[in-house]
Amino acid sequence: MDIAKYKTWIALALFVLLLIVVSVGYYQSLGIINPKAGNVSFVLLLVLLFAGYYFIGKARGGKPIPVRKIAAFDAIEEGIARAVEMGKTVHFTLGYGPISTVNAPQYLAGLGVLGHVARLCAKYGAQLVSTLGVPELIAAEEEIIRDAYYSGGKPELYNVTYNVRYLTDQQFAYASAVQATIQRENAGANIVVGPFWAESLIFMEAGAAIEAFQVAGTARETQIPFFVLAADYAFIGEEIFAAGAMASGDVETLASIRGQDIGKLLSWILIVVGLILLPMGVKLAEYLVK
């Protein structure tokens, strides 16, 4: 049986079932909705999931879905081409720590960008050095880079001990090792995407010291300003998740980004409605988070 053919329908059926159970339960006052989680947030979650799925379906039907450009994503190619022209290596890092944390989605987004970077390195014949501090992802990184070099017709550039370097999962040991790698390899492009803490500025300054072209991104709010100020181009927050979809090159995956935009539009509407209702003494925000 080809499960791949039916998995989308299985997932959709699960969610429809969930929606029916919730609706029936809510109207019958069975008290099945967790009062701490909130009904509105559940409805918003479903709306966004269906919006994303709707656009994927439209793209599957052959309808082109326009997706906004992300400057940092386009800049990656520029950076790699520049590194090749200068005869320098390309450095990529994705963060440190165990994957079984709340930051797991950011590691996934980082892997998506790594795939794109590796394919571009294969296209231009650049040497890629990818450092990481997530032991669970060593095998995935090795496969992504090997796949990119082999499918790009440059198998001679793939050397597992050179291309993928696991450093450590301890914060500042990882930071100093990445800094040393950037400087000793004299990277022409420094691409940093994933969850980062205080080490973000160390990486940016290490790259700036050797005049590397820098593209950085994180969804950790406190580190975004460092990347915006110190990198040449930055992915701001959710853009790293969109970058993963863009890197896939698949129109259906790309169309899912429109779901994010629907979420933003919805937020805008709620903010405007909230502002209109506020002088009337109605606090929409309080109602929504109940």
Place this chain on the structure above:
Amino acid sequence: MSVVVRRNIPQIIVALIIVLMVIFYFFYIEKPVSDAFGTADKALSDWAIVITAIAAIVGGIDILRYHANQIRKRERRQIIFSSIVIVLEIIMVSLACYALSSGIAITTQPNFQWLYTYLYAPADAAMYSILVFYIASASYRTFRARNPPAILLLIVAIIVMLGNTSLGAMIWEGFLPLRDWIYNVPNTAAFRPITMGIGFGLIILGLRLIIGKETTWMGRRE
């Protein structure tokens, strides 16, 4: 390995876990059922710990392989550092093994503890301290008044810096409330949309994982 085993089964497991997590968060579940799910949740956490522990061994081997390769290639600039890393890794692992064979916790083994306290911890703190110089050099590059937004950034940075120091209060008492206003109003207003955007991005990433459109985490493409 067939495509079903290599790609479809992991995808279904991931999709199922995501749907279960949504159910756990949003729904009130009767006690016997929630207890059963709690046990399953504990089992999942235990698996994650086991996988992380095994991955750490793979990581240790990876570090040894890289540095042994550097020594073998006689990389002049790297050979000293690689030798130090290998020697220290072997010492730490040996001490941990000795501690385990003695039946005591690794972190309480005296020699392991000594190396951690007097070698690793100061080096770690030193690395953290270096940040202050990086902040200074990054600020110098960033706060140059090249264009109107950069000038605005410079002015705000000066206000916040003066608001954070006693010198600021000596010059003008209004710096502290002004700094608090910048933190609480424009700063919060700028951060909230970013936080919301991250939430939307995560939801759509979850959708892609559920329907099997996000496959990068599995390594190579088929």
